[in-house]
Amino acid sequence: MQxxxxxQARLSIVPMRAKPQHxxxxxxxxxYNETYTILEEQEEWLRIECLHDGYQGWIAENQAYYISQEIFDTPFKRYNADVIEWDQQLEMNLFMGSPFYDIAPNLVPPIERICHAAQQFINSPYLWGGRTGAGIDCSGLMQVAFxxxxxxxxxxxxxxxKLGKKISWGTHKRGDLAFFKNKDGKINHVGLFLSPDSILHASAWVRVDSITKIGIFHKNSATHELAFIRRVRF
Known part of the structure; x- marks a missing residue:
């Protein structure tokens, strides 16, 4: 492998770390199948930048798979089955969000696809940095569902x-994103409206809680303070 x-990720999951150490x-x-550019090499580690979201982190070089610039620059070649001969004799579970993975026909409205996808994660454990049903964080859940x-x-x-347009309370609807703030006013949590008064989010585990203009309530206790609502459509 030159x-x-x-x-390109050729494992079902490749951890990205803050520093070059396990x-x-x-x-x-x-x-699986997500692509990246390599920014730096340090001993047995690579600092990479993901193509789909620009996120940077370190991956172990023995979990890397090099591809040509031609494949990287051509979406059809990146995701065409002809490119994955290396994987032909392997069996692996593909997680939702991986290229090739789909859950519903394109005839289903995008917002319903998003809500349906998010609900598949209900009861999955919370995991900082996670993006799968084996463990996922609040923003990873929104990224994969969308x-x-x-x-x-x-x-x-x-x-x-920072995306989409701001929506006032009372005009929000299914598929809108609610953002929450900490005591310093900084955004530290996100969830997805399933209805005007219910929200799906990852906090300890992925669950559906009630929400008011004050914030999220779990078992009658306030847990997250609402900052604002945004509607993301493309």
Whole structure:
């Protein structure tokens, strides 16, 4: 496998870490067939930037798979089955959000695809940096669900909060995103409206809670303070 400046995930999950060491914090994950550019090499680690969201992190070189610039620059070749001869004799579980993965016909409205996808994660455990049903965080959940509606979101909630248009309480609807703030006023959480008074989000686990203009309530206790609502449509 000749080294290039481009790569592609050929495992079901490839952890991305904050520093070039296995004990470092996992900041995100590559899903099967996602592509990336290689920014730096340090011993047995590569610092990469994901093509789909621009997120950066370190991956172990022994989990990398190099591809040519031609394949990287051509979506058809990136995702065409002819390119994956290396995987022909392997069996693996593809997680929702991976290229090739689909859940509903294109005739289904994008927002319904998104909501349906998000609901498949209910009861999945919370995992910082996770993007699969084996463990997922709040912004990873939104990113993967919206991808099923063919909408690409950034990786972090603070970046997702900059997209779309702001919606006032009372005009929000199914498929809108609610953003929440900490005591310093910074965005630290995101969830998806399933109805005007119910929200799906990842907090300890993926669940559906009630929501008012004050914020999220779980078992009659306020857990997250609402900052604002945004509607993302492309």
């Amino acid at each position: 080294k290039t400046n481009y790569g 004990s470092s914090e996992m900041v995100s994950q590559l899903l 991808r099923m509606g063919h909408i690409l979101l950034p990786r972090d909630a603070s970046l997702q909060a």
